[in-house]
Amino acid sequence: MLRIGLLGAGRIGRVHAQAIAAHPHSQLCAVSDAIADAAEGLAAEHGATARDSMEIIADPSIDAVLIATPTDTHSDLIEAATAAGKAVLCEKPVDLSLERAMACQAAAAETGQPVMVGFNRRFDPSFTALKSAAEGGEIGKPELLSITSFDPAPPPVNYIKVSGGLFRDMMIHDFDMANYLMGQLPVQISAVGTAIVDPEIGRAGDVDTAVVTMTYADGMIAVIKNSRRAVYGYDQRIEMLGSDGLLQAHNILENAVVKSTANGVTGAKPTYFFLERYMPAYRAEWDAFVKAVQGETAMPVTLGDGVAALAMAEAATRSAQSGQPVAMADVLKPVAK
Ligand SMILES: NC(=O)c1ccc[n+]([C@@H]2O[C@H](COP(=O)([O-])OP(=O)(O)OC[C@H]3O[C@@H](n4cnc5c(N)ncnc54)[C@H](O)[C@@H]3O)[C@@H](O)[C@H]2O)c1
Numbered sequence: 001m002l003r004i005g006l007l008g009a010g011r012i013g014r015v016h017a018q019a020i021a022a023h024p025h026s027q028l029c030a031v032s033d034a035i036a037d038a039a040e041g042l043a044a045e046h047g048a049t050a051r052d053s054m055e056i057i058a059d060p061s062i063d064a065v066l067i068a069t070p071t072d073t074h075s076d077l078i079e080a081a082t083a084a085g086k087a088v089l090c091e092k093p094v095d096l097s098l099e100r101a102m103a104c105q106a107a108a109a110e111t112g113q114p115v116m117v118g119f120n121r122r123f124d125p126s127f128t129a130l131k132s133a134a135e136g137g138e139i140g141k142p143e144l145l146s147i148t149s150f151d152p153a154p155p156p157v158n159y160i161k162v163s164g165g166l167f168r169d170m171m172i173h174d175f176d177m178a179n180y181l182m183g184q185l186p187v188q189i190s191a192v193g194t195a196i197v198d199p200e201i202g203r204a205g206d207v208d209t210a211v212v213t214m215t216y217a218d219g220m221i222a223v224i225k226n227s228r229r230a231v232y233g234y235d236q237r238i239e240m241l242g243s244d245g246l247l248q249a250h251n252i253l254e255n256a257v258v259k260s261t262a263n264g265v266t267g268a269k270p271t272y273f274f275l276e277r278y279m280p281a282y283r284a285e286w287d288a289f290v291k292a293v294q295g296e297t298a299m300p301v302t303l304g305d306g307v308a309a310l311a312m313a314e315a316a317t318r319s320a321q322s323g324q325p326v327a328m329a330d331v332l333k334p335v336a337k
Helices: 011-022 036-047 053-058 071-083 098-111 125-135 157-163 172-182 197-203 274-293 302-324 328-332
Strands: 001-005 026-032 062-065 085-089 117-118 142-150 188-194 209-215 219-225 233-244 245-249 258-261 264-267
Touching: 001 011, 001 053, 011 026, 011 036, 011 062, 011 274, 026 036, 026 053, 053 071, 062 071, 071 098, 071 157, 085 274, 098 302, 117 172, 125 172, 125 233, 125 274, 142 172, 157 197, 157 209, 172 219, 172 233, 172 302, 188 302, 209 302, 219 264, 258 302, 302 328
Parallel strands: 001 026, 001 062, 062 085, 085 117, 142 219
Antiparallel strands: 142 233, 188 209, 209 219, 233 245, 258 264
16 A cells, blocks of 8 residues: 655645545545645545645655645655655646756656656546557558647636746646657647737736647657637547548547537537546546556656656747747757856
């Protein structure tokens, strides 16, 4: 039985608490949060104890920590937890700064402790099936990947201001999905972005609508489309075109009823947002982490995967700002000091 400490009892921390508590080989023992009431409330729901983050990290009876705190705390907590001999599952993104994330990766590697990054979409049954069909050669040679990822509504501007921007906060999931499906990093990234949904987002220095085009060494192309607003729900679709066919992962709908009448054919909307759409994926993600920590499998998403996606977000941010394509090699160059 793995004894787990959860750092952060906010939106996503609460989701992870359920998965940890429901798993037959993990036990939620301690919860921390900067707001004491939040930690105490969540701990009480699961028979755990509310404690300080650093106290949990220092406790030798805790085997692993799940970091679900705001992004600007991730690298510090990963370093502290791995140095204390803990296995770590940390929410995306690894950091707001690529340079800091790379330093964190190096420090964590020194400790030899396993670290997984919370790219939950890799554990979505539809996307897993699409990958396995592509790898099985069922559409021949993959040539063009298209990822659509639209949120139902933008977050408050106060969130936008500390989020690191759309490419680091939101499209990071899609960068990782492209890496997962393509099995390689792109060589070049071009991005355009606009604040067309909410001008306040533009005034905060961010975009709410963006398209990224990525090219690969072997000639493949991937396109990612993001919007912070799709009035019909959470739109999460993937399409992969290959030499022998097409794979499509459609949205999961609120129900499977289709109404056909003289007026037309209609159906239900996509599920509302990430909590509804990806709940099975969060549980599968936790199960994969437990299996990896127990030595049954390799770590399915590494800190290196988290750094790679952040480097792509960095390239896209630079490209959107400059209007020029950005070579991944330029972004990945170690920052010489
Ligand atoms: N994988 C996903 O689908 C997904 C979804 C949402 C959020 N996230 C990521 O999860 C992280 C948290 O996002 P959220 O939406 O849950 O935010 P949130 O603000 O709802 O929750 C964060 C919590 O952390 C607490 N906190 C702050 N500093 C802390 C510290 N040092 N120790 C302990 N607790 C601390 C805050 O009080 C807050 O309750 C972000 O990095 C975000 O990018 C991932």
